[in-house]
Amino acid sequence: MIEFGALNWSILIAYIIANLALGLVIGKKIETDEDFYVGQKTTPWWAIGISVVATYVSAMTFLGAPAWAYKEGLSVIAIHLNYPLVIMAVIIFFFPFFYNAGVASIYEYQEKRFGKRARALISSIWLVSQTMSSAAVLYATSVVLSFITGIDVIVAIVIVTAIALVYTVLGGITAVIWTDVIQSFILFAGAGIIFYALLNESSFSVMDSLTQLKAEGKLNPLLTDWDFSATTTVWSGIIAMTLYHTTVYGTNQMMVQRTLAAKNIGDAKKSYLLMGFAAFFIYLFFIILGVLFYSYYQGKPFENDNTIILQFAAEYGMPGLMGIIAAAVMAASMSSLDSAFNSLSTVSTIDFYKKYFKKDQSNAHYLKVSRFFTLFWAVLIIFPAIMYHLHSTGSILEVLSKVGSYFVGAQLGMFALGFFSKQATENGLLVGTFTGFVVVAAVALGTDVAWPWYCAIGAGVNAVITLIASRLIDGKQHELSEYTIKGQQLKFAREGLDEKENGWYRVPGKVDPINYWLFAFFIATLIFLGSIQFMV
Structure with missing residues (x-):
C-alpha cells in the first residue's frame, strides 16, 4: 500500500462520476431491447473501432503484457503479430453472415446452419468462457486498487463490478461504446506517462538496455524453434494464435456485437480494420515496456509480476500519477467488463429466455429482462474473480489467454464447419x-504442449470427428446449405442481389481491396521484427 492522497482520489472519483453520468445520459434514449443490444445504428465506425481496441486491450495488457515480457522478453510479441491475418479472416468470412441477417446474437447463425441444439451448445460454451475471462479482468483491476489504496481485493472486485454494471444497465451497447472511447484515451495517456518516466529515470540509455537484453536472450522477437511446449515461438504466433484470435474476433459475441451497431457493413468492417492496423503497435509498446522494466530492475523477482508497472509509478512520485494510473487501469478493466455484461445479457435473453421461455412479449418486457440478466452476470462473475485472486500470481494476460484456450477450439470448429463444409450435420x-x-x-493435463496450440487441436479434432460422425449418423448430404460460404455466393447470384454495399462486399468470401494492404502490413511487421536483432 502507498499513500494515495487527495489529488489521486480526486482524479479517480472524477473519472468514475464521468462514466456514470454518460451512462445516465445515454440511458434516456434506450426505449426497446433492440436499442439495448445494438443501439440505433447511428454510432460512427471510428468509435466502434476504438471500443473494439479498448475492449480487448483491457487491463490484461496494461498490467499483464509488461509482466509477461519481463519474464519472457520481446518474444511475447509473437503471440500478437497475427492480427492483420485475423481481421482479414473475420471481415471476409464472418461479418457478411452476421450483418446481412440483422441479428443481435451471432449464435443465431448456428441454428440457421445446423439447428436449435447447435445454437444452444455454442451459446452455452460462450457464456461459460466469457464468464471466466471477465473474472480475470476483475482480478486484474482488484490488484491495482488493493496495491494503491489498501482496499481489500474482494471489496475492490465488488466496487469495480458495481460501477461498470450501473452505466451498462442504463445505457446498453451505446453506453459501452462511448465510455470505451473515453477509457481508451485515459488508458494510453497513463501508459505514455509511464513510458516517458521509465526512460527519464533509467540510468541506462535505451541502446544500453537493448544491448543488455540481447546478451541475456530477451531481445529476440521471432523464436523459430519447432518446440510445441514453448508459448512464444513465431509458429505459435502465426499459426496457433491466428486461429485463437480469429475465434476471439469472429465467434465472440462480446467483440462482434458492437459492430452490429454500425450503420452498414462497410462501417462494421472499417471498425475492425482499425484493430488490424493498430494492434501490433499497441502490443509492441506494452511489451517493450516490460523488457525495459527488466533492464531497470535488473531482473529482480516480484511477488506478483502484475504490480511491476504500479511499483514503478509509486516510486516515481509524480503528483497525481497514481490517480491517473488507477483511472487508466479501471478504464481498461471496465471497457471489457461493460462489453461482457451487455453481451452476456444479450445472449441470455435472445438465445435462451426469448426462445424457450417467453416468446411473444413486448419490447419493454425484454428490455427489463435484459437489464436483469446484466445484473445476474455481474454478480456471478465476482466468484471466479475471487478464485483468480486466491490462486494466480503469474501474468494475468497469460492467465486469461490460457483460460480462453480451453474453449476457443470448439467455437472455431463449429463456425468453420458451418462456413465451409457441405457434409457437416447437427x-x-x-x-x-x-x-x-x-x-x-x-492434451492440457497429460502433455507439455503449450496453450496456444489448444485452439488448433480442438478445432482440428472437432472438424475431423464431426465429418466422420455426420456421415455415419446422417449419411451423405446432397443439398448445399445457403448458410455456407458457397451457398451464400450461389444465393446472391441466383437472386440477383447486389454483392456490394457502398463499395464493400456483402457476400462472404469476397476480398475487399483494403485487405491486400492489411496483408502487406503483416509482412512488413515480420520484416521489422526479424531485423531488430541486427539493429542492436
Whole structure:
C-alpha cells in the first residue's frame, strides 16, 4: 500500500462520476431491447473501432503484457503479430453472415446452419468462457486498487463490478461504446506517462538496455524453434494464435456485437480494420515496456509480476500519477467488463429466455429482462474473480489467454464447419464438439504442449470427428446449405442481389481491396521484427 492522497482520489472519483453520468445520459434514449443490444445504428465506425481496441486491450495488457515480457522478453510479441491475418479472416468470412441477417446474437447463425441444439451448445460454451475471462479482468483491476489504496481485493472486485454494471444497465451497447472511447484515451495517456518516466529515470540509455537484453536472450522477437511446449515461438504466433484470435474476433459475441451497431457493413468492417492496423503497435509498446522494466530492475523477482508497472509509478512520485494510473487501469478493466455484461445479457435473453421461455412479449418486457440478466452476470462473475485472486500470481494476460484456450477450439470448429463444409450435420457437430473438448483436456493435463496450440487441436479434432460422425449418423448430404460460404455466393447470384454495399462486399468470401494492404502490413511487421536483432 502507498499513500494515495487527495489529488489521486480526486482524479479517480472524477473519472468514475464521468462514466456514470454518460451512462445516465445515454440511458434516456434506450426505449426497446433492440436499442439495448445494438443501439440505433447511428454510432460512427471510428468509435466502434476504438471500443473494439479498448475492449480487448483491457487491463490484461496494461498490467499483464509488461509482466509477461519481463519474464519472457520481446518474444511475447509473437503471440500478437497475427492480427492483420485475423481481421482479414473475420471481415471476409464472418461479418457478411452476421450483418446481412440483422441479428443481435451471432449464435443465431448456428441454428440457421445446423439447428436449435447447435445454437444452444455454442451459446452455452460462450457464456461459460466469457464468464471466466471477465473474472480475470476483475482480478486484474482488484490488484491495482488493493496495491494503491489498501482496499481489500474482494471489496475492490465488488466496487469495480458495481460501477461498470450501473452505466451498462442504463445505457446498453451505446453506453459501452462511448465510455470505451473515453477509457481508451485515459488508458494510453497513463501508459505514455509511464513510458516517458521509465526512460527519464533509467540510468541506462535505451541502446544500453537493448544491448543488455540481447546478451541475456530477451531481445529476440521471432523464436523459430519447432518446440510445441514453448508459448512464444513465431509458429505459435502465426499459426496457433491466428486461429485463437480469429475465434476471439469472429465467434465472440462480446467483440462482434458492437459492430452490429454500425450503420452498414462497410462501417462494421472499417471498425475492425482499425484493430488490424493498430494492434501490433499497441502490443509492441506494452511489451517493450516490460523488457525495459527488466533492464531497470535488473531482473529482480516480484511477488506478483502484475504490480511491476504500479511499483514503478509509486516510486516515481509524480503528483497525481497514481490517480491517473488507477483511472487508466479501471478504464481498461471496465471497457471489457461493460462489453461482457451487455453481451452476456444479450445472449441470455435472445438465445435462451426469448426462445424457450417467453416468446411473444413486448419490447419493454425484454428490455427489463435484459437489464436483469446484466445484473445476474455481474454478480456471478465476482466468484471466479475471487478464485483468480486466491490462486494466480503469474501474468494475468497469460492467465486469461490460457483460460480462453480451453474453449476457443470448439467455437472455431463449429463456425468453420458451418462456413465451409457441405457434409457437416447437427448430430455430427455435437459429437465432434464434445470429442474436441475431451482431447483438449487430455492434451492440457497429460502433455507439455503449450496453450496456444489448444485452439488448433480442438478445432482440428472437432472438424475431423464431426465429418466422420455426420456421415455415419446422417449419411451423405446432397443439398448445399445457403448458410455456407458457397451457398451464400450461389444465393446472391441466383437472386440477383447486389454483392456490394457502398463499395464493400456483402457476400462472404469476397476480398475487399483494403485487405491486400492489411496483408502487406503483416509482412512488413515480420520484416521489422526479424531485423531488430541486427539493429542492436
